[in-house]
Amino acid sequence: MTTFLAQMSFTWLALFPILNPPAMAPVFLTLTSAVSDRQRNRLSLLIGTYTALFLTGLLLVGGWILKILGISIPVVAIAGGILLFHAAWRMLNKDPRVTQSEEAEIRSSMENKAFFPLTMPVTAGPGAIAVTLSLVPRGSILQTSTLLAFLATACGIILAGVTVFVFYRFSGPVIRRLGETGAATISQISAFVLLAIGVQLVWSGVRELLLATLEDPALTELFKTFAAHLR
Numbered sequence: 001m002t003t004f005l006a007q008m009s010f011t012w013l014a015l016f017p018i019l020n021p022p023a024m025a026p027v028f029l030t031l032t033s034a035v036s037d038r039q040r041n042r043l044s045l046l047i048g049t050y051t052a053l054f055l056t057g058l059l060l061v062g063g064w065i066l067k068i069l070g071i072s073i074p075v076v077a078i079a080g081g082i083l084l085f086h087a088a089w090r091m092l093n094k095d096p097r098v099t100q101s102e103e104a105e106i107r108s109s110m111e112n113k114a115f116f117p118l119t120m121p122v123t124a125g126p127g128a129i130a131v132t133l134s135l136v137p138r139g140s141i142l143q144t145s146t147l148l149a150f151l152a153t154a155c156g157i158i159l160a161g162v163t164v165f166v167f168y169r170f171s172g173p174v175i176r177r178l179g180e181t182g183a184a185t186i187s188q189i190s191a192f193v194l195l196a197i198g199v200q201l202v203w204s205g206v207r208e209l210l211l212a213t214l215e216d217p218a219l220t221e222l223f224k225t226f227a228a229h230l231r
Contacts, residue, residue: 004152011135011156012163014201017088017191018127019051019160021167028168031118041169043114048165050119055132055157059150063136073136074208080130081201088195092188123164132157134201 028047032040066076137149 004148007149007152008156008159011153012159014131014135015055015128015157015160016163018125018131019123019164021164024123024164025167025171027122028118029171031122043118044165044168044171046114047119047123047168048161048163050115051124051128051164052158052161054115054120054124055128055160056154058129058132059136059153059157062133066133066136072209073134073138074205074212076130076136077134077201077205077208080127080134081198081203081205083127083130083198085195085198085202088191088198092191092195131201134205 028044029040032043035043063073066073135153137146137153139146139149141147141150
C-alpha cells in the first residue's frame with residue numbers, strides 16, 4: 001500500500017509542475033474571457049477530463065509504441081528530463097507559454113477547441129507527454145507488481161486531471177485571492193520542482209543505461225580479458 005501511494009504521489013508531483021495549473025489558470029481565464037461562466041465551467045471540466053484520459057491512454061499504449069519504434073524507457077526518461085529542464089528554465093525566466101497569436105486563434109469557436117488546443121498542447125503539452133512516457137512501469141504486464149504500478153501511475157494521472165479541473169473551475173476566485181504576487185510565487189516554486197524532477201529523470205535514465213551496459217555478457221567478458229592481460 002505504501003509503494004502504491006508513493007508511486008501515485010510521485011506521478012502527481014511529476015505532472016503537477018509541468019501541467020502547472022496555478023500558472024495556467026490565468027491563461028485559461030484570458031482565453032475564455034469571451035464566454036459565459038457556465039461555458040467556462042463546462043470547459044474546465046472537459047479539459048480536466050481530457051487531460052486525465054489522454055495521459056492515461058498514453059500510459060497504457062506508450063510502452064507498446066516505444067517497443068515498435070525500438071526506443072527504450074531509459075532513453076525516454078533522459079529525453080523527458082532534458083525537456084522538463086528546458087521547460088523549467090523557461091518558466092524561471094518567465095517566458096510566456098502561449099503567444100499572443102495563439103491566444104487570438106484559440107478564442108474563436110471555444111467549445112470546439114476543448115481538446116485541441118486547450119487540452120493538448122496548451123495544458124498537456126510535449127512536456128506532460130514526455131513525463132508520462134518516462135513513468136511507464138518496467139517489467140512484464142503479467143506480473144502483479146507491474147499491474148499495481150500501472151494502476152498507481154494511472155491514479156496519479158487522474159489526480160493531476162482533477163487538479164487541473166479544480167484550478168480552472170475556481171480560477172477566478174483563486175487568482176483574486178492569491179493576487180499576481182502569489183500566482184507568480186507558486187509558478188516559480190513549481191518551476192524549481194520541475195527542474196529537480198527533470199534532473200532526477202535524466203539521472204534515472206542514465207543509471208539504468210549504465211547498469212544495463214555493465215550487465216552485458218560481452219562487456220563482462222571484455223573486462224575479464226583486459227584484467228587477464230594486466231596480470
